Amino acid sequence: MASTTNGLAADGLPKGFRSAELGWPELHRIPRPPYRLPLLGDVVGASRHTPMQDSLRYARRLGPIFRRRAFGNEFVFVWGARLAADLADEERFAKHVGLGVANLRPVAGDGLFTAYNHESNWQLAHDVLAPGFSREAMAGYHVMMLDVAVRLTDHWDRARTAGRTVDVPGDMTKLTLETIARTGFGHDFGSFERSRPHPFVTAMVGTLSYAQRLNTVPGPLAPWLLRGATRRNTADIAYLNRTVDDLVRARRAAGGAGGAGDLLDRMLETAHPETGERLSPENVRRQVITFLVAGHETTSGALSFALHYLAQHPEVAARARTEVDRVWGDTEAPGYEQVAKLRYVRRVLDESLRLWPTAPAFAREARADTVLGGSHPMRRGAWALVLAGMLHRDPHVWGPDAEEFDPDRFDAKAVRARAPHTFKPFGTGARACIGRQFALHEATLVLGLLLRRYEIRPEPDYRLRVTERLTLMPEGLRLRLEHRVGNGRACPDPARAAVAEEAASAPRCPVHRVGD
Template identity: 65%
Template sequence: MATTTVRTPAERWPELARIPHPPRRLPVLGDVIGSSLTTPVQDSLRIARELGPIFRRKIFGLEVVFVTGADLVTELADEKRFVKYVTNAVQSLRAVAGDGLFTAYGNEPNWQRAHDILAPAFTREAMVRYHPTMLAMAHRLMHVWDGHAQAGTPADVTGDTTKLTLETIAHTGFGYDFRSFERDEPHPFVTAMVDGLSAVIKLRVATLPLLGPVLARPIRRRFLAHRDYLNATVDDVIRERTAQGDTRTDDLLGLMLNTAQPATGERLDPLNIRYQVITFLVAGHETTSGALSFALYYLAKHPEVMARAQEEVDRVWGPDGDPGYEQVSKLRYVRRVLDEALRLWPTAPAFTRAARQDTVLGGKYPMRKGASALVLVPALHRDPSAWGEDVERFDPDRFLPERVRARPGHAFKPFGTGERACIGRQFALHEATLVLGLLLRRYNLHDHADYRLTVSERLTLMPEGFTLIPSRRKPTTPPAAPGTPEESTPAPAPTGCPVHHAP
């Protein structure tokens, strides 16, 4: 869908006035009272609690309609009526990621071309191939945490899981080693990514009249420096592969360099390959490290959950040895821990849908063709009509199969929706479940500082300043009770990310 002309929802919603907005709206400035430029997601989550399943916010002339109710999201997920909308924020990211899979407009040919070319990288066969590398990267992390366990010192959870997931996507996708665990500080690629994306957001604010252009100049200089570093790093990754004359097609980079779109015979151009590599390096590690960090936070805060998860790992995997690929999916409870953490804090907190044609949302909100609505995922995951009244309580058993079947089909959306949903969902879930299982089998996790959750909002959501002290434990090997539902019932696949790739 063409989205090159930016229009606010107010221009396309004929009855926008029927949708509530926060009180104390100011002329020109809009709904800025009580808002923070650094925590817009958490601000919107607070407003959602007050205003209900649909509301609107206006900041400096841009008005956005937010949807949080499961019934309304179910309608927005209908691919016949709605399509992904590239928001202003995502458009800003095109300065870094161009027409990569996440930032491409729906009508740009490189989106479908790249999706078709890369689909084989996310089949089950590919996941089996990546599994040993995921294990090797997890062992790098555990080597670091063994040092903390021996010394009784705190581990930087978010920093270490970010190193882990960056190395995992770099090795499995591109055959590249950033040597993150040999550094005390984050790899410069991560620093450039975080600071560069932060600069993109600041540049949007700096477009305001009067002082805007003055504020923008130093921000733009920093952004260009970060962007140039990202480009140079990715070009080195590509150059290292092409210099070897390597024609293999068993990872993301090999597929992009050496295969064509099956339907057309066309290949990705070099610039788009750079954009795709940046997209996967950024999105492929940020989201998973956040998911792992939130899961570890909740495990540390709920010792009874940690004990139950450890019992499962000990029983299913045994006391030692690396688990095989098939054994990871048998960790039913560990997976529920991960899903419940993603429910409360989905690391990708929003996606936006636009009407394909004139329609009516929820039987009462007329939308003209092109009108858009943003799904605020943390608020959707707290909709009492779908999740009950205790939505803030951490309860992995919400994801027992019978309770999943009883909920609306689109109440859980941590990976987006439709054909533009996360192509790497199975990769992320396998990696995160594997790593959680390995950490739980090896360590007890101690909340030594009585950490109070502070959620940082950058490209994704992430716990800020979160540390744990790991201590080595001796796994137990209790006898398995034959025929229990936990062992015999397949783990349910969460709704929300139907990825179109080969079976």
């Protein structure tokens, strides 16, 4: 694997070490797949396009902890609830930046998601940006979320009128990109006015796909095997950097908002409350890219999976729709507080994230020599990958029907009865996703709006296929829309008084259109 600039290999281990040689003294005790091939490792029956789903299949066969080898590197996977809970102990374990996450460092550097634990910019950025996800800040973002939702429903109305199905993953990507770009950075990519994805999305998908491909080829051979892909990745990174630099330049030229506005204002204008330190220009770029990529990619996947399950389970959709009608009533523009009252809609979202967490795994490393689960010795720095997609299907936690879709798993009584650390769609510990409440509010709001407006129908022959690019997304998912005759209510028009009044209480920076 390619090396980084801090003395570590791209998998987060010191140069010159292989993962099989560091940190797991009794690695042989951990089950592995049969039919291991020399040099190549455990590749029989595996696909380079679906490494995470391959790992889920191995997990079902090999049990709550297992190992796989690829090109000389041994990786340990954990999904049993007891072991995962042990790894969630913040005193003994910390986030490990390895595998595909480390492969994103050329573009995201020491941004919040990809920073190593020893890098000081993580704590600085976290402390500066955390107030940007407070309840007060979220209430301000809500108005812009409504505004973007109008553009989605306008787009879907045109498709419905023309008798066309809608491209769910593509349209959810447009929605979530516009939402984070407008709320966080005051910019508009014009996604819904385009017949093809914005070049930023194309570049973003390219960097994610390239990061995953690096895990599927031998490190020393990567420059030769991926020559063309490496050139494209370099161009993709350059485009992402230029786009963000233009965005920051425009904000500086506009004079910002004195730190009282959005996430970009906080990055540019806010000093650490204790040290007075500010984010460097380079780190601002990395944080913006991190938020634009991570802030929309996982949420678009979560919405897409939720819409798939709603279409496949009309009885669930009817129950959720009844709740929306009851809670929101004739309210034309649901307020911030009204979204949290959609408890069953939120259960639908949580159950979708249980079955298909769009960030499907997270890695944890030992802070000091320890023993995992009382059975597996780990030296300081040893790490394991927690398979959230299998943790969420552990029959000892979720029951013998763990593979089935059932939102009532998340009613209040069931949640209280479950052990902690069994549902981890946003990671764990201090470095869990900083924007999780933003994502959950946005997704619940959008599902409520779509349920209130449409009856959604699946294509008869569709069978769920999942595409992987570090994150997970339904592949080829299209839905048919029917307007709710006599019941559907128009989505909120941001020009109307109800929205304008709420917007007046939450000043935002002006929105600028980003060109190609």
